[in-house]
Amino acid sequence: AACYIFRSCDSVAVHNVHMPVLNARSFCLWVHLCLMDTFYTKLGQTAILPCKAPNNKTIKGVEWKRPDQSQGYVLLYRDGKFLSEFQHPSYENRVDLQDKEMKDGDVSLVLKDVTMEDRGRYECRVLQKGENKPASIIDLEVHPSGEFVFRVQFVSLMKLLGLRSDVCGL
Numbered sequence: 001a002a003c004y005i006f007r008s009c010d011s012v013a014v015h016n017v018h019m020p021v022l023n024a025r026s027f028c029l030w031v032h033l034c035l036m037d038t039f040y041t042k043l044g045q046t047a048i049l050p051c052k053a054p055n056n057k058t059i060k061g062v063e064w065k066r067p068d069q070s071q072g073y074v075l076l077y078r079d080g081k082f083l084s085e086f087q088h089p090s091y092e093n094r095v096d097l098q099d100k101e102m103k104d105g106d107v108s109l110v111l112k113d114v115t116m117e118d119r120g121r122y123e124c125r126v127l128q129k130g131e132n133k134p135a136s137i138i139d140l141e142v143h144p145s146g147e148f149v150f151r152v153q154f155v156s157l158m159k160l161l162g163l164r165s166d167v168c169g170l
Contacts, residue, residue, distance in 0.1 A: 058129065
């Protein structure tokens with residue numbers, strides 16, 4: 001049996017998988033995948049959602065989408081043009097790329113005048129020659145102005161307290 005531990009930025013899932021191995025011992029494989037992260041902002045502020053092209057190839061297009069919205073993009077850029085006709089109406093005149101020249105592959109999204117309806121998951125996809133892979137998945141949390149947000153990731157808290165898990169020797 002093998003113990004696979006998949007760690008995203010906010011959760012840990014343990015999966016027991018039966019696999020033939022040369023020796024009959026169990027082993028653990030740790031995978032730390034941090035494609036998804038959570039960002040916090042206050043109502044009415046400007047949020048910058050980071051995204052970077054996976055390599056230095058020429059960027060042909062950028063797609064920012066919300067998986068929970070069936071129609072329209074948050075932002076769609078193709079062949080040097082922003083295609084506003086495919087944009088979801090709620091993002092009209094509120095989004096832009098942080099760096100329109102996309103230097104160093106920076107295709108981060110600037111979202112102005114954040115509303116409570118902006119809460120949720122955002123996916124960034126960078127279109128390059130021969131590539132069309134998601135570059136970033138971000139959960140955006142919006143809090144009313146004046147509300148204090150305190151966040152400590154589980155693993156960081158464990159390290160701070162000097163605690164260990166018995167699961168695969170964490």
